[in-house]
């Protein structure tokens with residue numbers, strides 16, 4: 001696990017691993033995989049809460065569990081910045097990771113593909129490929145989104161590309 | 175012309191203002207309105223060529239196919255006009271796919287199926303094909319607009335969708351299966367799929383569809399640093415599929431660690447993309463019209479003008495189930511293949527004196543059968559030719575992982591787990 005900070009590393013190892021290699025087109029095997037996804041997400045969310053590092057909410061947006069929506073947030077200079085989070089489970093999952101999208105930041109940063117898909121580091125895809133099918137949604141959030149927010153939100157705030165919601169209200173009032 | 179008319183209008187305007195005699199104003203206004211009328215005519219009526227029923231070899235400047243039909247006269251291609259029977263699906267209408275679509279359109283391909291979910295934006299203007307006035311249109315609509323102008327003989331189908339989603343993938347599959355264009359065709363409804371996408375996820379989706387449909391496809395790609403690219407032929411069961419081994423990429427020679435990636439996702443050049451599109455369509459034409467040899471894998475390192483090649487056999491341990499099915503079928507069909515090769519050789523033997531004959535689709539049969547015997551010619555995934563490298567590592571063999579690691583309780587209810595997550599989420 002070269003190229004990862006020790007914090008990410010130690011958190012990652014505590015998220016339960018998954019065992020079923022199945023994608024959304026695999027019928028009953030996908031249901032089994034979904035159960036494992038839920039268990040990993042529940043464990044990861046609980047872990048974040050007990051470490052006082054709660055930073056996302058995610059839930060399935062359809063009964064098939066192929067589309068997920070929620071929120072994620074990051075605290076910078078004691079202010080909380082919150083964003084919508086969404087992604088689809090690709091047909092080739094888990095061979096390929098879900099492409100995490102922050103639609104509100106589309107066009108605001110270079111570290112993003114069109115449609116608000118976050119641009120992952122060179123370390124993400126190799127690690128995901130190596131650990132297929134043991135990594136799931138929770139691992140993608142931990143390895144993909146958390147480091148992205150930590151790197152990009154401070155830049156977006158400092159460069160004025162995004163404003164804190166209280167700032168925005170005061171500026172419109174004045 | 176537009177500029178000239180505008181200039182003329184401006185001149186008339188200033189003449190009108192400087193004229194001391196008001197009696198001349200009326201006739202000047204008349205001239206002005208006629209120029210205005212001309213300007214609107216020039217705008218609204220671009221020249222459109224009409225459809226052509228049969229491809230003619232006649233060399234006249236009004237024949238759009240004369241130079242292509244000359245390939246047949248020169249003996250390069252046996253029957254060029256067959257191109258009108260072929261359907262090609264292009265997935266990804268970006269810097270490579272749009273140019274490939276234009277090339278095939280100009281070549282008079284029968285039918286093109288175009289897939290993309292993106293819109294044209296100004297940031298695309300460093301690449302070929304799209305124009306600034308198309309900004310905001312979907313890439314598929316903009317492509318149809320331009321391509322139908324260039325050659326109205328081509329049947330164009332556009333699909334604005336993302337093939338990696340469950341819904342998009344289903345539409346993708348059913349569009350490939352539709353045989354209405356050429357009902358006598360065997361297999362799927364298209365002759366070749368060209369993958370011109372820019373990411374691993376979409377390539378894996380194309381691979382999945384083509385493995386399931388036993389559909390031959392050509393993969394293409396340009397590196398994120400814009401200085402290298404590749405094309406690859408994939409025949410399910412016969413050659414390695416995209417999941418058989420980690421994707422191969424051309425080493426640019428630039429050290430990954432010194433490559434400055436901060437601040438940007440990807441660079442792009444019209445040159446590299448144009449070269450790759452050219453290589454892709456050249457091999458498409460060779461495949462469809464049965465001339466020359468189709469490259470199993472051809473890399474392009476633009477910094478050194480180096481073109482590494484190689485070929486890969488399928489991996490019997492491939493993680494893709496459909497790939498393993500195709501591999502089984504390919505092995506079962508070996509006696510029939512051998513018999514066909516033998517019959518072909520016998521049929522061709524006496525006729526060789528009659529003149530230069532084309533060994534139709536030779537690559538399809540002999541090259542691969544050679545490598546079935548000559549193991550050393552087909553590189554294993556560990557030994558790569560100079561200048562090529564794997565983009566991703568191989569997955570650890572998860573079947574060897576002790577079962578205690580994998581969750582074993584499957585009698586839990588999915589709804590219950592969903593409720594549990596919602597309960598934690600709402601706390």
Ligand SMILES: [Zn+2]
Pocket residue numbers: 414415416417418419488489492493494497498
């Ligand atoms: Zn395979």
